[in-house]
Amino acid sequence: xxxxxxxxxxxxxxxxxxxxxxxxxxxxxxxxxxxxxxxxxxxxxxxxxxxxxxxxxxxxxxxxxxxxxxxxxxxxxxxxxxxxxxxxxxxxxxxxxxxxxxxxxxxxxxxxxxxxxxxxxxxxxxxxxxxxxxxxxxxxxxxxxxxxxxxxxxxxxxxxxxxxxxxxxxxxxxxxxxxxxxxxxxxxxxxxxxxxxxxxxxxxxxxxxxxxxxxxxxxxxxxxxxxxxx
Amino acid sequence: xxxxxxxxxxxxxxxxxxxxxxxxxxxxxxxxxxxxxxxxxxxxxxxxxxxxxxxxxxxxxxxxxxxxxxxxxxxxxxxxxxxxxxxxxxxxxxxxxxxxxxxxxxxxxxxxxxxxxxxxxxxxxxxxxxxxxxxxxxxxxxxxxxxxxxxxxxxxxxxxxxxxxxxxxxxxxxxxxxxxxxxxxxxxxxxxxxxxxxxxxxxxxxxxxxxxxxxxxxxxxxxxxxxxxxxxxxxxxxxxxxxxxxxxxxxxxxxxxxxxxxxxxxxxx
Numbered sequence: 001x002x003x004x005x006x007x008x009x010x011x012x013x014x015x016x017x018x019x020x021x022x023x024x025x026x027x028x029x030x031x032x033x034x035x036x037x038x039x040x041x042x043x044x045x046x047x048x049x050x051x052x053x054x055x056x057x058x059x060x061x062x063x064x065x066x067x068x069x070x071x072x073x074x075x076x077x078x079x080x081x082x083x084x085x086x087x088x089x090x091x092x093x094x095x096x097x098x099x100x101x102x103x104x105x106x107x108x109x110x111x112x113x114x115x116x117x118x119x120x121x122x123x124x125x126x127x128x129x130x131x132x133x134x135x136x137x138x139x140x141x142x143x144x145x146x147x148x149x150x151x152x153x154x155x156x157x158x159x160x161x162x163x164x165x166x167x168x169x170x171x172x173x174x175x176x177x178x179x180x181x182x183x184x185x186x187x188x189x190x191x192x193x194x195x196x197x198x199x200x201x202x203x204x205x206x207x208x209x210x211x212x213x214x215x216x217x218x219x220x221x222x223x224x225x226x227x228x229x230x
Numbered sequence: 231x232x233x234x235x236x237x238x239x240x241x242x243x244x245x246x247x248x249x250x251x252x253x254x255x256x257x258x259x260x261x262x263x264x265x266x267x268x269x270x271x272x273x274x275x276x277x278x279x280x281x282x283x284x285x286x287x288x289x290x291x292x293x294x295x296x297x298x299x300x301x302x303x304x305x306x307x308x309x310x311x312x313x314x315x316x317x318x319x320x321x322x323x324x325x326x327x328x329x330x331x332x333x334x335x336x337x338x339x340x341x342x343x344x345x346x347x348x349x350x351x352x353x354x355x356x357x358x359x360x361x362x363x364x365x366x367x368x369x370x371x372x373x374x375x376x377x378x379x380x381x382x383x384x385x386x387x388x389x390x391x392x393x394x395x396x397x398x399x400x401x402x403x404x405x406x407x408x409x410x411x412x413x414x415x416x417x418x419x420x421x422x423x424x425x426x427x428x429x430x431x432x433x434x435x436x437x438x439x440x441x442x443x444x445x446x447x448x449x450x451x452x453x454x455x456x457x458x459x460x461x462x463x464x465x466x467x468x469x470x471x472x473x474x475x476x477x478x479x480x481x482x483x484x485x486x487x488x489x490x491x492x493x494x495x496x497x498x499x
Contacts, residue, residue, distance in 0.1 A: 003358060007359045014344060014355070066345075067342040067344050068477075069342050086340055086341050087356060087359040089328060090307070123374070219324060221325045
């Protein structure tokens with residue numbers, strides 16, 4: 001397992017372009033977060049979307065491998081899953097590592113949001129309220145868990161098409177609230193938003209669990225089968 | 231006292247490993263799978279069973295779409311089976327998936343190197359997936375195939391990619407080598423080199439090979455057993471000598487594998 005994590009990390013490190021892009025957006029996100037105490041609900045939401053984009057960059061680097069080939073003058077990028085399954089790894093281990101990676105990225109960006117509240121509070125002074133922080137956490141959590149449904153359920157051969165649709169959906173989901181953000185205070189927006197986040201977390205967890213159980217079933221030759229025999 | 235206990239543990243592990251090495255290279259029993267394609271109906275892999283002992287090469291023949299690659303992918307566990315048992319080197323893939331898969335080397339169209347990196351870097355990174363990957367052996371095999379380790383993988387021709395894949399597959403010391411139409415894009419000289427390497431690998435009787443190909447002349451030279459798949463069904467699985475003897479008796483003429491395949495396909499039509 002330890003060696004497998006090392007091997008997957010090497011593949012992850014090879015995605016230099018994506019990681020530099022993600023790092024740059026993460027830096028920009030951190031800079032803009034400093035002023036989240038001064039900004040209104042709309043500002044907090046817009047900045048959080050930037051954090052979500054940085055998250056997508058890092059996650060994509062783990063789901064798409066650095067291997068590729070040309071087919072009909074089109075560059076086909078090989079999904080990490082296809083690669084590691086051919087390289088002798090079990091699907092269960094692959095899913096486990098992906099769950100850990102997605103969780104770690106989520107916690108890292110959540111940590112960044114939390115730590116940056118300290119300088120943001122200094123800059124905002126008396127204007128600062130914790131509702132802005134809550135709103136950022138809610139939006140980020142909703143988008144991340146909604147993203148898990150795509151990452152764990154969609155076969156990667158149609159990934160590029162689905163990811164575009166997913167971005168549109170999330171854009172609509174978050175964007176639809178921009179009007180609401182403009183209307184209310186941070187506290188009012190938080191009140192309207194939290195239940196939707198709980199729903200997103202729920203379907204994200206269900207998707208990951210479904211994929212995990214499906215992997216077990218595929219390897220055993222049926223979920224309720226022991227030792228491959230029926 | 232503790233040392234003695236440790237010694238006993240080591241020896242029991244050794245015994246387990248020795249017992250595992252007595253198991254066949256691959257055992258497939260009652261393997262089934264079905265696909266549904268719109269407009270084309272359902273394609274079924276029907277009740278495939280065979281056992282291949284260590285140190286032998288099985289030639290897998292059959293028409294396009296007969297189910298050869300599907301069978302190899304099911305053994306590789308990249309395609310789930312509906313029913314059946316697959317054991318590789320004594321490991322049941324259902325319960326010991328990773329251990330079983332670590333024993334497999336694969337050469338086929340699905341495998342891709344990191345295109346922007348050199349073959350050496352590919353070996354270093356992808357070799358991490360295998361506990362027993364031998365970088366020295368990998369470089370040695372690349373040199374044997376006249377492929378420089380500093381060549382960029384994305385710039386290799388089809389034949390060179392196949393040779394690099396074989397070098398990689400052999401470097402992690404597999405017990406079962408799966409070859410999915412590997413010689414298709416190779417010129418006759420390289421094909422001979424390729425087959426020579428395969429034959430030399432079989433000498434120590436540790437490794438077995440399943441060689442799926444259309445080029446039956448290759449199997450005439452190197453295969454110990456021959457199996458034919460037609461429409462998802464295993465028509466036969468026999469040692470090459472027995473098969474030839476049987477066919478000579480039945481038909482009264484000495485057939486090559488190519489003639490046999492053509493005749494069986496015609497009969498099926």
